[in-house]
Amino acid sequence: MCLFILLGAAVYFDVCFRRIPNGLSLLAAIAAVPYWIGVSGDAMPASIGQQFLVLLVATGPLLLLFAVGAVGGGDIKLLGALLLWIRAGDVVGMIAVIILAGGAVAAGAVAHALWRRRQWREATVPFGVAIAAGAMPVLADDLVFTLKAAGVLG
Numbered sequence: 320m321c322l323f324i325l326l327g328a329a330v331y332f333d334v335c336f337r338r339i340p341n342g343l344s345l346l347a348a349i350a351a352v353p354y355w356i357g358v359s360g361d362a363m364p365a366s367i368g369q370q371f372l373v374l375l376v377a378t379g380p381l382l383l384l385f386a387v388g389a390v391g392g393g394d395i396k397l398l399g400a401l402l403l404w405i406r407a408g409d410v411v412g413m414i415a416v417i418i419l420a421g422g423a424v425a426a427g428a429v430a431h432a433l434w435r436r437r438q439w440r441e442a443t444v445p446f447g448v449a450i451a452a453g454a455m456p457v458l459a460d461d462l463v464f465t466l467k468a469a470g471v472l473g
Contacts, residue, residue, distance in 0.1 A: 417453030
């Protein structure tokens with residue numbers, strides 16, 4: 320649940336200020352460790368290692384997106400922190416939803432700029448919104464999986 324709150328705060332800051340505070344991404348990354356300890360039990364070192372491997376593999380493409388100016392540094396840090404939470408098998412689906420949501424958010428930003436009688440090139444895209452939208456279905460599914468594994472949902 321804390322990750323949902325942190326994502327909500329990241330969306331708020333990104334929409335209002337076009338900036339995602341480093342502290343939010345750092346808290347999300349740090350909170351992943353106790354999550355995996357609770358979920359994995361005896362297999363915890365392997366689970367955490369796998370999550371860091373997913374992050375390591377994704378680092379190259381993420382840095383390339385930042386280098387070409389496609390996304391900002393705060394977006395990359397938030398996405399990196401999320402990769403520590405998402406099971407390896409769910410990463411591709413999450414990225415696909417983020418890309419689709421990013422297109423919708425970008426179209427909305429351009430429409431807003433045009434409506435305000437600005438050049439469409441002046442539109443700034445709060446990509447943190449797309450990241451949160453892409454992560455929510457996967458995180459909700461993982462939450463149900465975790466609650467079932469803990470015996471809470473039967």
